[in-house]
Amino acid sequence: MANKRIDQPTGTPTVGHEWDGIEELDTPLPRWWLWTFYLTIAFAVGYVIAYPAWPMIDRATEGVLGWSSRGELAKEMSAADQARTTVSEQLARIPVERLPDDSALMQQAIAGGAAAFRVNCVQCHGSGAAGSQELGYPNLNDDDWLWGGDLKAIEYTLAHGIRQDGDDETRRSVMPPFAGAFDTDQLDALTDHVLAFSGKAASNPVGAQLYADNCAACHGIRGEGDRAQGAPTLNDAIWLRGSSREAIKRQILNPRMGMMPKWEGRLDPVTLKMLAAYVHSLGGGEDFVEVAEDPEVAVDEQP
Amino acid sequence: MNNPEDTSPPGERDWSVVVEDGIAKSNEPVSSAVADPAATMRRHEPHEPAREHLPERLYEPRKAVHNKRIDGPFRRFKWLVMLVTLGIYYATPWIRWDRGPYAPDQAVLVDLANRRFYMFSIEIWPHEFYFVAGLLIMAGIGLFLVTSAVGRAWCGYACPQTVWTDLFQHVDRFVDGDRNARIRLDAAPWTWSKVVRRAFKWSIYLFIGFWTGGAWIMYFADAPTLVQDFWRGEAAPVAYITVAVLTLTTVTLGGFMREQVCIYMCPWPRIQTAMMDEKSLLVTYKDWRGEPRGSVKKAAKNPDRFGDCIDCTQCVQVCPTGIDIREGPQIGCITCGLCIDACDRVMNDIGRPRGLIDYATLEDCEREAAGGAVKSPWRTLLRPRTIAYSMIWAGIGGALVFALGTRSHTELTVAPDRNPPFMLMSDGSVRNSYTLKIRNMESRPREMEIAVEGLPGAVMWTDTINRGEAAATQRVTVPADLVRQVRAYLVVPAGTAPQQFEFRVTSLDKQRETDVVETRFDAPEDE
Numbered sequence: 001m002a003n004k005r006i007d008q009p010t011g012t013p014t015v016g017h018e019w020d021g022i023e024e025l026d027t028p029l030p031r032w033w034l035w036t037f038y039l040t041i042a043f044a045v046g047y048v049i050a051y052p053a054w055p056m057i058d059r060a061t062e063g064v065l066g067w068s069s070r071g072e073l074a075k076e077m078s079a080a081d082q083a084r085t086t087v088s089e090q091l092a093r094i095p096v097e098r099l100p101d102d103s104a105l106m107q108q109a110i111a112g113g114a115a116a117f118r119v120n121c122v123q124c125h126g127s128g129a130a131g132s133q134e135l136g137y138p139n140l141n142d143d144d145w146l147w148g149g150d151l152k153a154i155e156y157t158l159a160h161g162i163r164q165d166g167d168d169e170t171r172r173s174v175m176p177p178f179a180g181a182f183d184t185d186q187l188d189a190l191t192d193h194v195l196a197f198s199g200k201a202a203s204n205p206v207g208a209q210l211y212a213d214n215c216a217a218c219h220g221i222r223g224e225g226d227r228a229q230g231a232p233t234l235n236d237a238i239w240l241r242g243s244s245r246e247a248i249k250r251q252i253l254n255p256r257m258g259m260m261p262k263w264e265g266r267l268d269p270v271t272l273k274m275l276a277a278y279v280h281s282l283g284g285g286e287d288f289v290e291v292a293e294d295p296e297v298a299v300d301e302q303p
Numbered sequence: 304m305n306n307p308e309d310t311s312p313p314g315e316r317d318w319s320v321v322v323e324d325g326i327a328k329s330n331e332p333v334s335s336a337v338a339d340p341a342a343t344m345r346r347h348e349p350h351e352p353a354r355e356h357l358p359e360r361l362y363e364p365r366k367a368v369h370n371k372r373i374d375g376p377f378r379r380f381k382w383l384v385m386l387v388t389l390g391i392y393y394a395t396p397w398i399r400w401d402r403g404p405y406a407p408d409q410a411v412l413v414d415l416a417n418r419r420f421y422m423f424s425i426e427i428w429p430h431e432f433y434f435v436a437g438l439l440i441m442a443g444i445g446l447f448l449v450t451s452a453v454g455r456a457w458c459g460y461a462c463p464q465t466v467w468t469d470l471f472q473h474v475d476r477f478v479d480g481d482r483n484a485r486i487r488l489d490a491a492p493w494t495w496s497k498v499v500r501r502a503f504k505w506s507i508y509l510f511i512g513f514w515t516g517g518a519w520i521m522y523f524a525d526a527p528t529l530v531q532d533f534w535r536g537e538a539a540p541v542a543y544i545t546v547a548v549l550t551l552t553t554v555t556l557g558g559f560m561r562e563q564v565c566i567y568m569c570p571w572p573r574i575q576t577a578m579m580d581e582k583s584l585l586v587t588y589k590d591w592r593g594e595p596r597g598s599v600k601k602a603a604k605n606p607d608r609f610g611d612c613i614d615c616t617q618c619v620q621v622c623p624t625g626i627d628i629r630e631g632p633q634i635g636c637i638t639c640g641l642c643i644d645a646c647d648r649v650m651n652d653i654g655r656p657r658g659l660i661d662y663a664t665l666e667d668c669e670r671e672a673a674g675g676a677v678k679s680p681w682r683t684l685l686r687p688r689t690i691a692y693s694m695i696w697a698g699i700g701g702a703l704v705f706a707l708g709t710r711s712h713t714e715l716t717v718a719p720d721r722n723p724p725f726m727l728m729s730d731g732s733v734r735n736s737y738t739l740k741i742r743n744m745e746s747r748p749r750e751m752e753i754a755v756e757g758l759p760g761a762v763m764w765t766d767t768i769n770r771g772e773a774a775a776t777q778r779v780t781v782p783a784d785l786v787r788q789v790r791a792y793l794v795v796p797a798g799t800a801p802q803q804f805e806f807r808v809t810s811l812d813k814q815r816e817t818d819v820v821e822t823r824f825d826a827p828e829d830e
Contacts, residue, residue, distance in 0.1 A: 028363040030567055032560065103767065128722030141736075143770075144729040198731075236729035237797070281766065283726065283736055283792050 087112075091270045096151045097288035099277055106277060113278025116271050120263070129282050136241045136258045143284040144238040146230045147171050150288040155276035161262030162230075170262060173230030175255040178214065182252075186210055191248050197223035197235035200243070367489060368562055368625035370472060371482040371617075375644025384460040385469055393514075396521035400424075405783030406746035413523050419784065425707060426784075428744065437703045441696060446571075448692035450578040452684050453662070454585040458571065459639035464564050467557035468623060470511065478504040482620055508558040509550065516549030562624035565637060572634045581665035582683055586638045588618075588629040588660050591672040599653055611655050618642035618660055628660055638662075712744035713751070713816040715808040724825040731797035733826045739789045741808055743781035750811040753777050758795060758804035758824055766790035778811070793824065801826045 004016040007025055015026045047053065051063040062068075087108045099106045118127065124137045131139035138146065147157050157171055164170040182190065186206065193207030194215075212221065219225055223234030232240055241251055263272060279285070398410035400423055407414065412421040420427040420435070427434050449456050458465060478500060479485045491497055520542045521529060532538040533546075556564055565572060579585070590610075597609030612629070619627045621642060626635040628642050646660040663671075664683050671677060718738040726734040743749050754776040755761045764773040766789065773794065781787040791806075804824055809817045 028361065030563060031362040031364045032563065033567065034362045126723075128720075130723035130726075139723075139726070141723065141726045142728055142734075233729065237727055237731035238729045281790075283734060287769065 088270050091273050094273075096155045096273045096276055099151060099273070106281075109274045109277035110281045112271070113274035113276070113281075116267070116275050117278050120267065121275070124260075129279070133239065133242050136256055138240060138258075139238070140279050141282045141284055142238055143286075144233065144236060145227065145284070145286070146173075146225075146232055146240075148227050149280070149284055149286040151276050151280050151285070152288055154279050154285075155272055157260070158272050158275055158279075159262065159264040162260040163257065164259065164262045167262050171230055171260075173218075173257070175218070175231075175251075175257065177254050179253040181214075182210065187249055187252065190215075190252065191245050194223065194234050194248055195243075195245070198237060198243075365560075365563060366625065368623065369475070369482045369485040369489070370623050370625070370641075371620040371645075372476060373617075373621040373641055373645050373648075375641075375648065377640030377644050381460055381469065381639060381641070385466050388461060388463075388466050389470070393518050396518070396526040402426075402746045403783075405748070407525055409525055411522060412525070415523060417784075426744065426746070428742075431710075434703060434707065437699055441699050441703070444692060444696040444699065447578055448689060448696055450575050451580065451583055451692060452689045453638075454579060454583050455572070455575055455636070455638040458565065458575075458637035462571075462637075464556065464569070465623075465637060465639070467511075467515070467553060468561045471508065471557045471561070472623060474504065474507050474511070478507065505554075505558075508554045512550035512553035512558070513546065515553040516546035519549050520545050562635065565624060566635050580688070582686055582688070584662045584664055584680060584683055585632055586628060586636060586640060586643060586660065587663040587668055588612075588631070589658070589663070589668065589671065590629070590631075591668075593629065593659050611650070611659050613649070613653065615649055617645040617649055621645040711816050711818060712814070713749075713808060713810050713818050714742040714744070715806060715818040715820050716740045716742075717806050717820045717822045719822050719825075725801075725827065727827065728794065732794050733797070733799060734792055734794045735824050735826075737791045737793065737806070737822065739791050739806065739808075740786050741779065741781050741789065742786045743783065743810075745783065747783050748780055749783075750778055750780050752809045752811055753779065753789070753791065754807045754809070755793060756805040756807055756819075758793070758799075758802070760796045760799070761793050761804070761824075763791050763793050765792070770794075795824065795826070799824070799826050801828070 003018070004013055004026075006013050007023070010025060012025045012027050015024045017024055048061075049063070050065045051067055052060040053063065054061040087105070090102075090105055091109060094102065094105065099109060117125075117129070121129075124135075125131050125140055126137070129140040131137040143149070145153070147153055147162075156169075160167050160169040160171060162171045163173075189204050189207035190210045191207070192201045193203050193211050195201035196203035196207075218229060218231035219234050220231075225231045225233030225235075239247070241247055241256065263275075267275070395411050396409065399408050400410035400421075401408050402421070406426070407421065409421065410423050412419075414421065418429045425434075446457055475485060479488050488497060488500070517533075520533075524538075524542070529538060529542065533542060593610040593612030595609055596612040596614040597605075598613050602609040602613070616627075618629065619625070619642075621644070622628070623639060623641065624635045624637060626633060628636060640662065643660050643662070647657040650657050650659055662680070667678060667683075716739070718740075720736040720738070724735075726736075728734055739753065741751055741753070743751070753763070755763055762773040762775060763777055764770050765777055765779070767779075768777070770792070773792075777791070779787060779789055802824055803821055805819050805821050807817060807819045809815060
């Protein structure tokens with residue numbers, strides 16, 4: 001070192017450096033401080049032995065405790081699973097239409113359904129469940145349901161899907177194509193009559209007659225639709241595939257019909273219940289009314 | 304403290320020339336005790352020329368501080384502060400405060416699980432942390448104020464490190480006797496009696512540490528319940544860990560490290576230099592009066608040659624951090640005033656004026672040294688700087704009290720759903736959905752009314768009722784001390800344009816507290 005010396009006022013030696021006339025005192029450390037420093041070194045050695053530390057070629061040294069952040073995560077995940085099982089068990093036992101009686105469980109189901117929805121459903125129905133008129137994916141927020149909007153009906157639709165071959169229980173509705181059946185004038189008249197249900201055009205006798213002959217069987221004489229066979233309502237403000245004249249004509253001539261996968265077997269019954277609860281909670285859910293339904297529409301209540 | 308000249312181990316110092324207690328009775332002069340100045344330890348020689356050789360030392364062992372018992376106004380003030388602060392610390396969690404059936408009845412409680420802070424009639428929620436921040440700012444400004452006025456009074460009297468160190472030093476005195484006895488015992492070999500003594504003393508240390516940690520956790524749970532759970536072994540692990548850690552730190556910091564914390568660890572002594580000015584009252588040795596030092600005998604022979612300081616080192620012996628105040632202001636001085644008590648007593652005994660060591664400002668010292676008169680300390684305490692600090696401090700305090708007094712216990716937040724922004728219903732009407740959060744800060748459940756204002760024809764229903772019960776207002780019950788989340792669906796007739804409107808929540812009780820939030824209703828634009 002350059003010029004160590006004793007600093008006059010303090011009686012402490014300097015370290016010997018000097019920058020622009022500024023020198024540094026070499027005050028000895030307190031002994032406990034030094035011990036603490038040695039302790040930290042000892043701790044570091046112990047830590048390296050106990051925990052993953054040295055990066056090797058493809059992994060770090062493991063540490064004798066066998067701790068890893070992945071292991072920690074796995075532990076926490078299984079703990080979370082454990083915590084969820086009680087809710088799952090309750091959900092497995094309760095029929096879906098009874099869910100609203102247990103508001104706490106319903107809240108749990110809605111939360112779980114929201115998560116499942118984001119994984120399995122948003123691809124078609126959209127992250128806000130608003131669907132797409134462009135592509136014919138139904139909006140799940142509104143109060144217009146093709147097949148029914150109570151918890152049981154929603155769960156059934158989820159379980160069996162729509163137009164799924166190989167499932168006898170699936171929801172299936174067919175609209176025949178009318179391409180070639182009407183000439184242009186007739187088609188215009190029919191379109192006018194359909195729009196007249198919701199007051200968007202004036203009705204006319206030709207269209208009314210055509211409608212009664214060809215459409216009323218399914219869509220109802222006033223365009224009220226029929227949920228039993230999944231025929232859309234034509235007299236409300238909601239259009240599955242658009243309300244423009246063009247869209248309506250296209251749908252009469254060459255109807256496009258959507259499909260939905262069946263989720264039974266792909267998702268467990270509890271998740272299906274949760275999804276039903278979530279969709280029901282989006283604002284358009286209807287109350288379940290006990291009616292003697294057709295036997296073939298009975299829902300399998302085995303969890 | 305770190306006097307490199309003094310390399311003799313503590314036991315070899317020649318303290319024997321000083322009477323055991325250092326405090327002679329008023330009828331026998333102390334001067335007999337300091338008869339021979341030659342034998343008197345000269346620990347500090349500020350004017351000694353620097354030594355030639357450079358010591359190579361890696362570390363500086365701590366020199367134990369054995370401070371002597373002393374009595375006087377400052378010591379008594381220290382006792383008082385210690386009594387008050389420790390009393391507050393140990394007793395506060397046990398004060399009860401009735402808040403009704405839905406809230407804890409502990410006057411001061413930090414409820415981490417439910418994220419509530421209770422302090423008598425005040426209840427603070429996490430979103431109101433600015434009250435705590437305000438208190439911290441007040442504490443900061445208060446420290447500025449105190450430091451600029453009376454130096455490190457905080458350090459000297461009220462700092463927990465000081466209070467507990469003081470406590471432990473009294474334990475030392477109680478077990479091992481006063482200063483000289485303790486020095487002798489330190490130097491003595493490890494005999495059985497010393498082992499027993501040390502074990503006894505350290506067990507008292509542990510006991511104090513345990514009570515310190517034990518009192519700490521009482522602030523975080525219902526104290527009577529927690530005490531029972533604690534001894535039954537049913538308390539939360541964190542309680543035991545906290546007590547263990549605080550016991551350890553109390554014993555380590557208060558029992559063994561003591562002044563080292565102030566000198567090496569604490570940032571406060573570093574900051575304080577920036578807060579003091581030449582008008583701050585500091586414990587000062589008036590060297591113009593005291594120097595050159597000489598014993599009573601010498602001074603009697605040469606009345607004009609010596610100052611008032613007789614070099615009895617009483618001021619050093621009573622110092623809890625073991626410094627020599629006669630070397631001037633220094634980082635080890637916590638301005639507790641014990642040396643003033645000691646020196647005044649000696650000056651009384653030898654018939655010289657008191658105040659050789661005294662609270663004084665740098666300005667006063669200069670004036671006095673030049674032969675001027677002493678100013679009253681009030682002139683020092685009330686000066687623009689301290690008045691400004693006081694005003695700021697009081698201003699923040701007033702603002703906090705005002706904010707506390709006028710805050711509403713009902714609050715509403717509204718988050719409109721933006722995906723999708725609006726929903727066309729089958730009858731052509733338009734629906735928007737909102738997430739409302741209604742906060743009830745009273746310790747009782749309250750019924751609240753949610754109303755929609757400024758949106759003609761709107762009806763509302765919530766996630767707990769059906770659309771069939773939709774109405775312009777809805778009532779919900781918000782549990783005590785909780786935030787209730789409500790999904791609200793709002794429907795307006797067809798043809799309503801997008802517009803701003805307000806949600807209003809009103810508590811249906813005597814207070815009729817209300818909160819209004821403006822938000823947006825979205826609808827299809829007119830084609």
